[in-house]
Amino acid sequence: MSKPPALRPDLVVKVSPRGASRLKDGHVWVYRSDIVSANEVPPGSLVTVTDHRGQVLGTALYSSSSQIAIRLVSREPVADFPALLRQRIAEAIAYREKIVHDSNAYRIIFSEADFLPGLIVDRYNDILSMQILTQAMDAEIVRETLISELTERLHPSAIVERVDPRVRQLEELLPRPSGLETGERTSTIFTMNGIQFHFDALAGQKTGAFLDQRENYAAAAQYAHGEALDVFCYQGGFALHLAPRCSHVTAVDSSRPALEVADQNAALNHAQLGDRGKEIEWIEANAFDLLKDYASSGHGYDTIVLDPPAFAKSKRDLDAALRGYKELNLRALKMLRPGGILVTCSCSYHVSQADFLKMLADAARDAHRSVRLTEVRGQSKDHPVLLNIPETAYLKCVIAIIS
Helix, strand or coil: CCCCCCCCCCEEEEECHHHHHHHHCCCCEEEHHHEEECCCCCCCCEEEEECCCCCEEEEEEECCCCCEEEEEEECCCCCCHHHHHHHHHHHHHHHHHHHCCCECEEEEEEHHHHCCCCEEEEEECCEEEEEECCCHHHCHHHHHHHHHHHHHHHCCCEEEECCCHHHHHHCCCCCCCCEEEEECCCEEEEEECCEEEEEECCCCCCCCCCHHHHHHHHHHHHHCCCEEEEECCCCCHHHHHHHHHCCEEEEEECCHHHHHHHHHHHHHCHHHHCHHHHCEEEEECCHHHHHHHHHHCCCCEEEEEECCCCCCCCHHHHHHHHHHHHHHHHHHHHHEEEEEEEEEEECCCCCCHHHHHHHHHHHHHHHCCCEEEEEEECCCCCCCCCCCCHHHCCCEEEEEEEC
16 A cells, blocks of 8 residues: 555546546546556546547546546646645635524535535534545645635634545555544534534444435424434434424434434434424334334334435445345334335446335335335535435435324
């Protein structure tokens, strides 16, 4: 493993007709199997991309180890990548200022969707959490530019890097611990839709919370009523939004640390939730086992939320993932009372919206229930979707009335 060199614009990577067609169609990735030549191109370089005839297709970031060998950053020549980086950061921040409301926690930079592939930056009140996922974004000049620009524009009290060791290993980057890049604090309190949450920048999943569900939390709360069950509740995102609308909320997760934070979040919102916060019952359990037991014993609910982790990490997992989703939804449908609300989610990119809706239709048929779709939603708008890059659209959230 070696550290990436400074970015250089004078290197050329030639791609196959299939790779060139992919770029011309609007995607920004070229897979290693479509690289014709990348002679003596160092890891993490800024390169000029040409087709097999030598026609220039744009400027890209190159990875010597990833199956995604090319990630296009511009259709034009790029002489000064740090300047482009600063421009893209400014545009990403300006976009969020227009579309984020009622929250001081949101995604600032979403990799390819913000034309900065391999870079994730999330804001949690006064702390920024970032993830670097490619060789080029790990270059020292990129890190320096990123931290400088974010500090100048957002004035955070701290910037924390969350490291995924497996990604660094796959990218053949030197091991690096998660930790502070600037500042001294790693914890704060942030707000989504008027609900407060504890945040520890060095704990929890992803960069610390599931910001992509922020708008879905609020949408689900509009329909929730009666007795509610929140399955895969993590740190209480859905449960705390449902509590003001429901007589009782049972929230289930297999992670005790997550449930402990969820309970602390409920206490944090005592002034707003009052006794409703006390009506949330946190249960540590395997979701599949619990739903099986509850369905068998005749438990009934008026609102059920299913927000499982990604079941399909690759195309090979698709069939197994759909079986898992169907089992969860089938049991939930059997437990919902007439007029009940089902909020069911999938964050598996490889499970398409069409696949997910067909699974739900099959589960409804087997459960002998009618499902009336109220909303078919995606990720929050701070996680933008690029039309020609389907990988940027991954989250499905269906809200339905069951009869």
